[in-house]
Amino acid sequence: MNPRFGMALIVLALAQTLFLGAMIWDRVSLLRSPDVVTLKTAPIDPRDIFRGHYVILSYEISQLPLGTLAGDDEFADGDTVHVELAPDGETWNAVAAWRDRPEPADGNKIIRGRIVYVAESRPIARSLDDGTEMETQPEAPCPGCMTATVLYGIESYFVPEGEGRVLEDERNAGSLTVDVALGRGGTAAIKGLRLDGEPVYEEPLF
Amino acid sequence: MWQRAYLTRLKRDLDLWIERGWVTAANADAILASAAEPGAATRRMPSILAILGAVLIGFAVMSFVAANWQEISKLTKIVLIFAAMWTAYGAAILLEKRGHANFAQAAVLIGLGLFGAGIMLIAQIYHIVTDDPGGVLAWCVAALATAWLLSSRAALALGILLAVIWTWFAIDLNDATPHWEFWFAWAVAAALALRLSWPPAFHLVLIAGFLWQAINAEAIIDVTGFSPTQFAIIVILQALTLWMAAIAFSGRGARLAAVAEGYGIVVAFALVGILQGDPGSGEQAASGAAGAVFIAAAVALLAVLAVLGGLAVMRGGLPARHLSGVAAIAALAIAYPFLSVTNAALVPWAYAAAILVLAAWLVAYGASRGSRFAVNFGFVVFAAEVLWLYFETLGTLLDTAIFFALGGVLLIVGSVVFERMRRRIVRGTATEGGEA
Numbered sequence: 102m103n104p105r106f107g108m109a110l111i112v113l114a115l116a117q118t119l120f121l122g123a124m125i126w127d128r129v130s131l132l133r134s135p136d137v138v139t140l141k142t143a144p145i146d147p148r149d150i151f152r153g154h155y156v157i158l159s160y161e162i163s164q165l166p167l168g169t170l171a172g173d174d175e176f177a178d179g180d181t182v183h184v185e186l187a188p189d190g191e192t193w194n195a196v197a198a199w200r201d202r203p204e205p206a207d208g209n210k211i212i213r214g215r216i217v218y219v220a221e222s223r224p225i226a227r228s229l230d231d232g233t234e235m236e237t238q239p240e241a242p243c244p245g246c247m248t249a250t251v252l253y254g255i256e257s258y259f260v261p262e263g264e265g266r267v268l269e270d271e272r273n274a275g276s277l278t279v280d281v282a283l284g285r286g287g288t289a290a291i292k293g294l295r296l297d298g299e300p301v302y303e304e305p306l307f
Numbered sequence: 308m309w310q311r312a313y314l315t316r317l318k319r320d321l322d323l324w325i326e327r328g329w330v331t332a333a334n335a336d337a338i339l340a341s342a343a344e345p346g347a348a349t350r351r352m353p354s355i356l357a358i359l360g361a362v363l364i365g366f367a368v369m370s371f372v373a374a375n376w377q378e379i380s381k382l383t384k385i386v387l388i389f390a391a392m393w394t395a396y397g398a399a400i401l402l403e404k405r406g407h408a409n410f411a412q413a414a415v416l417i418g419l420g421l422f423g424a425g426i427m428l429i430a431q432i433y434h435i436v437t438d439d440p441g442g443v444l445a446w447c448v449a450a451l452a453t454a455w456l457l458s459s460r461a462a463l464a465l466g467i468l469l470a471v472i473w474t475w476f477a478i479d480l481n482d483a484t485p486h487w488e489f490w491f492a493w494a495v496a497a498a499l500a501l502r503l504s505w506p507p508a509f510h511l512v513l514i515a516g517f518l519w520q521a522i523n524a525e526a527i528i529d530v531t532g533f534s535p536t537q538f539a540i541i542v543i544l545q546a547l548t549l550w551m552a553a554i555a556f557s558g559r560g561a562r563l564a565a566v567a568e569g570y571g572i573v574v575a576f577a578l579v580g581i582l583q584g585d586p587g588s589g590e591q592a593a594s595g596a597a598g599a600v601f602i603a604a605a606v607a608l609l610a611v612l613a614v615l616g617g618l619a620v621m622r623g624g625l626p627a628r629h630l631s632g633v634a635a636i637a638a639l640a641i642a643y644p645f646l647s648v649t650n651a652a653l654v655p656w657a658y659a660a661a662i663l664v665l666a667a668w669l670v671a672y673g674a675s676r677g678s679r680f681a682v683n684f685g686f687v688v689f690a691a692e693v694l695w696l697y698f699e700t701l702g703t704l705l706d707t708a709i710f711f712a713l714g715g716v717l718l719i720v721g722s723v724v725f726e727r728m729r730r731r732i733v734r735g736t737a738t739e740g741g742e743a
Contacts, residue, residue: 105456106400106403106411106457107400107403107404109456109457110396110399110400110415110456110457111396111400112456113396113449113452113453113456113457114392114393114396114418116449116452117392117422117425117449118389118392118393120445120449121388121389121422121425121426121429124426124429125385125429125433128429128432128433128435132433177483178481178482178483179481179483179484215480215481217480217481252436252480254435254436254439255434255436256436257434257435257436258434259431259432259434290433290434291433291434
């Protein structure tokens with residue numbers, strides 16, 4: 102037998118165990134965070150909701166209208182964004198978006214995300230006759246302009262096999278909100294789901 | 308079945324060799340008896356089956372995790388996965404101690420599978436996004452570290468596969484820039500493939516390198532400003548460079564060189580073939596910033612290609628006349644954007660003729676280098692090109708007639724060329740035999 106084999110394997114197994122342990126520790130400490138916000142989910146195309154046995158969640162704060170929010174405006178695909186959330190009744194809304202982590206206003210909290218796409222310009226209008234580009238007035242309203250699509254790492258919610266459809270039906274019956282724990286750096290983790298304010302899924306630490 | 312066919316052929320050859328006095332009857336019997344023994348493949352069968360079993364167990368565990376079965380608490384699942392991982396590694400140590408090295412490797416692979424399943428389980432329990440590249444990277448690092456510490460081939464293969472999945476997830480998450488970090492994992496995998504001297508790993512490493520370019524193509528095009536056609540041309544030049552490098556440095560690792568040469572040939576011919584069917588898309592050939600970047604990249608690659616080609620000839624790996632074939636492929640690639648702008652209608656036919664000639668050249672190249680792969684691939688390219696021409700010309704009866712007439716002339720010319728080559732080779736062999 103190669104004398105190094107056993108020792109090397111024990112080192113590898115220990116390293117892997119430590120890594121998995123660190124993953125659990127990181128998540129448990131995040132979920133124990135006293136900072137919890139409740140976010141509204143946004144309506145999404147039901148055909149795209151399920152992939153396998155998890156639910157894709159989209160939030161109102163997944164689409165940030167950079168032009169109307171305070172903070173920085175210049176973002177590119179792949180940038181990190183720190184979104185300042187302020188309470189609005191039972192849920193929380195985005196009030197500002199920053200490149201670097203700011204000190205939030207009293208009572209506000211910061212959630213960190215990554216920009217996947219920025220719709221910067223107004224859509225090009227083309228003539229129906231010959232497809233040529235048509236001029237648009239600069240002052241014309243452009244609701245989708247400067248809107249950033251952001252991922253926060255809380256877009257997947259795993260459900261037991263076969264229960265995804267049930268959750269979709271429940272979601273359609275009322276307004277689904279998500280309790281999100283926030284770490285010090287703004288890292289987010291799903292803590293539970295609520296329907297009409299009542300918890301329907303609550304995540305135990307283990 | 309193959310063994311039986313081989314033995315039949317060998318017996319027939321041996322009878323001929325005995326008749327010619329090259330082999331004695333006693334030696335022929337010994338050779339036949341040796342050939343009839345179970346081959347290496349048969350001896351390796353148990354370990355191959357064990358590795359395949361390990362792969363299936365890995366998939367079973369991952370499916371179990373994916374099912375998200377609620378009858379077992381999360382904590383129990385975590386404990387189970389940790390226990391199973393340690394049991395697999397413990398079994399590997401025991402099996403290695405008892406001299407079952409191959410089964411030990413299978414147990415190591417199961418352990419690695421359980422580590423990956425552990426990452427998935429924790430991601431599932433805490434709702435970490437499904438395409439998080441961090442988890443795949445951790446798994447990839449574990450597999451490559453295992454391959455390095457335990458000289459495990461299966462772990463190396465898993466590590467290369469995971470490196471590709473990692474780059475896939477990373478580019479899916481952020482396609483603004485190419486996923487350059489992949490090349491760290493790739494370099495480690497390539498070094499390990501060399502260290503373990505395992506040809507399947509060479510294949511995987513080279514496939515992974517080209518797959519990275521395919522997966523990152525959009526991001527590379529965005530960053531460099533290349534057009535898709537220009538990007539294809541750069542990849543053709545890379546493939547030719549790989550081909551020449553394989554010959555130039557074949558003395559340092561013949562098996563890796565043979566594999567690399569094969570991929571260089573396949574990628575170069577495949578992309579030139581794709582170019583011929585895509586006339587008129589060679590826009591931005593040499594204009595603006597994109598043109599300048601493209602020209603700089605192409606010139607740099609051509610310079611490296613020239614140096615490596617010269618080195619391959621100087622070191623005796625490549626007869627000088629065959630440089631013209633490689634140069635012709637490079638010229639076809641470089642000329643494409645210009646020709647497709649100035650004379651798009653001519654491109655498919657000019658390139659089809661060139662590819663037919665190059666296919667015949669590849670056969671000659673393979674014969675002179677003793678590369679059965681190059682010879683066979685040359686025939687494959689020829690057949691594929693003839694089929695392409697057939698379907699492209701099959702518009703009117705007149706076109707079809709032109710195709711058959713041209714094809715017939717080409718085949719006859721080709722047969723004359725081949726006959727001349729055959730006579731030259733036979734004459735050369737006879738002279739060598741006479742001198743000996």
